[in-house]
Amino acid sequence: MDDPVRVAERRAVGFPVPWFEIPDWRDRYGVVAGVTGRGDADDPFDLGLASAAPIGAVLNRWRALHRAFPQFQGTVLARQVHGATVLWHEARPGWTIFEGADGHATAGASLLLAVSLADCVPIFVVDPVRRAVALLHSGWRGTAAGILAAGIAELTRRGSRAGDLIVHAGVGICGACYQVGAEVATACGEPPPGADPVRLDLRRVIARQARAEGVGAVTVSSWCSAHDHGSFMSHRASGGRDGRMVALLGLIP
Numbered sequence: 001m002d003d004p005v006r007v008a009e010r011r012a013v014g015f016p017v018p019w020f021e022i023p024d025w026r027d028r029y030g031v032v033a034g035v036t037g038r039g040d041a042d043d044p045f046d047l048g049l050a051s052a053a054p055i056g057a058v059l060n061r062w063r064a065l066h067r068a069f070p071q072f073q074g075t076v077l078a079r080q081v082h083g084a085t086v087l088w089h090e091a092r093p094g095w096t097i098f099e100g101a102d103g104h105a106t107a108g109a110s111l112l113l114a115v116s117l118a119d120c121v122p123i124f125v126v127d128p129v130r131r132a133v134a135l136l137h138s139g140w141r142g143t144a145a146g147i148l149a150a151g152i153a154e155l156t157r158r159g160s161r162a163g164d165l166i167v168h169a170g171v172g173i174c175g176a177c178y179q180v181g182a183e184v185a186t187a188c189g190e191p192p193p194g195a196d197p198v199r200l201d202l203r204r205v206i207a208r209q210a211r212a213e214g215v216g217a218v219t220v221s222s223w224c225s226a227h228d229h230g231s232f233m234s235h236r237a238s239g240g241r242d243g244r245m246v247a248l249l250g251l252i253p
């Protein structure tokens with residue numbers, strides 16, 4: 001199989017929060033699409049609502065993040081459960097946290113979709129024709145459960161054509177850094193390996209799933225949250241000590 005095209009999110013210089021954006025998507029598709037970075041080594045930009053960090057500091061970082069995107073009136077997030085549930089949202093003001101979902105989709109301009117991460121892969125889906133977007137949190141469980149297919153189904157149910165969709169599998173752990181049991185690899189559709197442990201490239205699996213769904217174009221991030229631990233949060237590379245970064249996707253009004 002062809003390797004997916006690799007694209008590196010670019011660090012925004014002079015931005016009020018640590019922020020890495022998918023190059024050209026803002027101009028080409030009229031979206032904000034990217035992920036927060038680690039930020040200051042001594043005071044990481046931890047956005048984890050369930051992190052061990054003091055909640056007041058976490059909420060202040062969320063406020064700074066909201067202020068950095070003044071074009072957007074609302075943000076939606078959910079408590080993530082490594083499943084394949086994708087919520088459809090109409091545009092709504094303010095900050096709303098839903099229960100038990102790993103994906104969000106909208107055609108509403110001015111609404112930012114958010115998922116939190118530390119090694120799991122954020123999948124960005126844009127329909128530039130119908131102007132709709134989906135943002136999915138895809139660790140191995142979500143990848144195996146088919147959250148990408150669920151996100152695409154949510155968009156096509158509302159009028160998108162799969163061939164118009166652009167998919168980017170963003171900053172997450174790379175295959176070299178992600179050692180898993182054989183059952184995890186086979187759950188993700190990889191051929192049965194000879195023996196444990198297996199190195200699983202989630203983004204390669206996601207790219208293959210995207211092609212099987214007939215999407216128009218697929219890219220994968222060349223960043224690895226563990227290799228590039230100085231720039232991003234990594235659950236594995238930190239021995240579980242890191243907080244969470246946040247991916248955002250929204251249609252610019």
Ligand SMILES: [Zn+2]
Pocket residue numbers: 173174175176177224225226227228
């Ligand atoms: Zn790596």
